[in-house]
Amino acid sequence: MFRYQSVFFLILRRLRTPLILLISILAISVLGLTLAPGLPDEQGNPQYLSFFHALYFMSYTATTIGFGEVPYDFSNQQRLWVIACIYMSVIGWAYTLGSVFALLSDRNLQQAIATQRFARSVRRLREPFYLVCGYGETGRLICDALDRLGYRIVVLELDQLKVGQIELQSYAADVPALTADASDPETLRLAGLTHSHCAGVLALTDDDSANLAVAISARLLAPRLPSLCRATRRETAANMASFGTRHIINPFQKFAEYLELALHAPAAWRLLIWLTGLPGTTIEQHRDPPRGPWILCGHGRFGRFIAEALDREEVPLTIIDRAPPKGDEHPWIIGDGTGADALTEAGVDKAVGVIACTSSDVDNLSAAVTARDLNPGLFIILRQNQFTNHALFDAFESDLNMVPSQVIAHECLAVLTTPLLVPFLDEMKRRPDVWCHELVEKLTQRYGWKVPRVWSERINIARAPALYRRLMQGHSVTIGDLLRDPRDRNQPLACTVLLLQRDDDKDLHLPPDDTDLRASDELLLVGHAQAQRQLEMLLRNEYTLHYAVSGRELTRGWIWRKFLSESQR
Amino acid sequence: MNLEKVLFGFFILLAATLNFGFVIGEIDNPAHHDIYELFAALVVSLIATVLKFGDRTQIGAVQLSTSLVADLQLIAAAMVWGYAVHVSDGGLTPHMTASVVSLAAGALLANVVSVIFLIAETLMQRR
Numbered sequence: 001m002f003r004y005q006s007v008f009f010l011i012l013r014r015l016r017t018p019l020i021l022l023i024s025i026l027a028i029s030v031l032g033l034t035l036a037p038g039l040p041d042e043q044g045n046p047q048y049l050s051f052f053h054a055l056y057f058m059s060y061t062a063t064t065i066g067f068g069e070v071p072y073d074f075s076n077q078q079r080l081w082v083i084a085c086i087y088m089s090v091i092g093w094a095y096t097l098g099s100v101f102a103l104l105s106d107r108n109l110q111q112a113i114a115t116q117r118f119a120r121s122v123r124r125l126r127e128p129f130y131l132v133c134g135y136g137e138t139g140r141l142i143c144d145a146l147d148r149l150g151y152r153i154v155v156l157e158l159d160q161l162k163v164g165q166i167e168l169q170s171y172a173a174d175v176p177a178l179t180a181d182a183s184d185p186e187t188l189r190l191a192g193l194t195h196s197h198c199a200g201v202l203a204l205t206d207d208d209s210a211n212l213a214v215a216i217s218a219r220l221l222a223p224r225l226p227s228l229c230r231a232t233r234r235e236t237a238a239n240m241a242s243f244g245t246r247h248i249i250n251p252f253q254k255f256a257e258y259l260e261l262a263l264h265a266p267a268a269w270r271l272l273i274w275l276t277g278l279p280g281t282t283i284e285q286h287r288d289p290p291r292g293p294w295i296l297c298g299h300g301r302f303g304r305f306i307a308e309a310l311d312r313e314e315v316p317l318t319i320i321d322r323a324p325p326k327g328d329e330h331p332w333i334i335g336d337g338t339g340a341d342a343l344t345e346a347g348v349d350k351a352v353g354v355i356a357c358t359s360s361d362v363d364n365l366s367a368a369v370t371a372r373d374l375n376p377g378l379f380i381i382l383r384q385n386q387f388t389n390h391a392l393f394d395a396f397e398s399d400l401n402m403v404p405s406q407v408i409a410h411e412c413l414a415v416l417t418t419p420l421l422v423p424f425l426d427e428m429k430r431r432p433d434v435w436c437h438e439l440v441e442k443l444t445q446r447y448g449w450k451v452p453r454v455w456s457e458r459i460n461i462a463r464a465p466a467l468y469r470r471l472m473q474g475h476s477v478t479i480g481d482l483l484r485d486p487r488d489r490n491q492p493l494a495c496t497v498l499l500l501q502r503d504d505d506k507d508l509h510l511p512p513d514d515t516d517l518r519a520s521d522e523l524l525l526v527g528h529a530q531a532q533r534q535l536e537m538l539l540r541n542e543y544t545l546h547y548a549v550s551g552r553e554l555t556r557g558w559i560w561r562k563f564l565s566e567s568q569r
Numbered sequence: 570m571n572l573e574k575v576l577f578g579f580f581i582l583l584a585a586t587l588n589f590g591f592v593i594g595e596i597d598n599p600a601h602h603d604i605y606e607l608f609a610a611l612v613v614s615l616i617a618t619v620l621k622f623g624d625r626t627q628i629g630a631v632q633l634s635t636s637l638v639a640d641l642q643l644i645a646a647a648m649v650w651g652y653a654v655h656v657s658d659g660g661l662t663p664h665m666t667a668s669v670v671s672l673a674a675g676a677l678l679a680n681v682v683s684v685i686f687l688i689a690e691t692l693m694q695r696r
Binding site: 010015023031034 | 608619
């Protein structure tokens, strides 16, 4: 901490020599001027400049103002000395200004100033914020979404260019960002890891070891803070899990799970992508992945996860890869997925789907185009590695696009912003698919296919003071009473309770409207953004709540209340 | 032996000695207080201040503050002198001389403290 506060001292130390030079030059000049004999006065004695006049003269001469010879004309001896003074002071000032500009353009100093400014703006944050380490594609998606949801963000990124991009993005709130290595604990601390308003840490760099370092720092310095870490290798994930990182996101594994769910329970899968979509986007309705023989092009990190997922679903699978198999029992074609030969050999005419998941976007597209030529009815899943290629992938219109950065972003947002969503999704996967189908039909009819707002509310004194007091006074409030439009109570509020969690009771999924609410209940809601604001109003404002629940306006002020209760008696 | 340390000690001590030389004598007698000495004391004190810039230790910070006090006092003394000689009608009266010298005496106290710190730091380091 200390080394960032000393920018001021750094400047002073660097300017020590020029300042001493300036003082010396001024002192020598002034001293010389007082000693140089001037023109004689009436008695013929030479006049001398006093210190006062000498300093006055030097001050305006050295700063190039130049009023002339004041208070009276100089003698030639004095002029000789003044010539020397002028050249000395010009050199002194030139040297000082040169040092100042060199210092200002010094990279170390600029970095120190930027760090100090960053640390100050983080320290002054007085609302919940998320610390995002790594502003790549994933980082940008998440920052966009968090900003849209009204959270503050602090960004650490190694690449100066990407930090520059943050200023070009039009975020609603100011985003403090620093070019620094996030794996340095000191930097993390500056970025607010131990700040009382820090709501979570996201380690999203494309370097597994840096993410691991962030995870360790978060675990040790801020153990209660939720931390989300991206890991693309199994070893890193295992390492993170070993010291209690709560959320480890492997985009490949996650997508394989989604695919498994899509094959297994299409409605549950649709509900999941609808609930966890990026805010402001609309879910496109795809056909469900069919069951039957599949072809997998590329058996790398991602391919292995997909193969395992398809095996669990007992889907026959043929693999095309350049390298021979290593202890794998699937039918294996050694060759290039981009060529028609290998695809025909793998039985593309009888297959129902192709997954192109090599680490090269061009290869993936090429394989997909060839496969669709050979068999137009194929269900095609494409892996898109680079966000910049999205125009090509959009033009191809695959059935499913797997973009690692988006998978991570969805997962992070779901975990961070609504902790209750994860238990709900787990439950959803256990329920029969018919239940999910009915639910998704009901919800999308009411709210449309645009990604809805999903949020949770806890009924306590801090989050919902009005409702909490009402419940404490012994009134009973049901879900149906609460979810009413505060402008017209006959209209229902455009949101639905998905999950009600009670400390001492079983979780209630889709609780009916006549369920009584209790203090310290936690609710998971889905609905429109406007409904979220209105519900917040109901939970916080006594008068609004009273109107919504009872249909009568509550009187404001002690005198009115007293008066009305007397007259009602 | 370290040139930086030599210069540092030299300037601090010189600031104190020049200051002392100016202050010593009858307080209201202009003949006892040479203006060149005040000038030298002020310049040396300013240089000593700049030399202390950028020291991040605790004792360095206190050193800097004592130096700033000395500068302030000496500048005030110089201003009173300038006012007396060039602006006021009476010139350098005993009253004015006493003001100049007492301000410089205050600076002397700060310089003495500075020297004490210098000695303390030297003894502390034992190198």
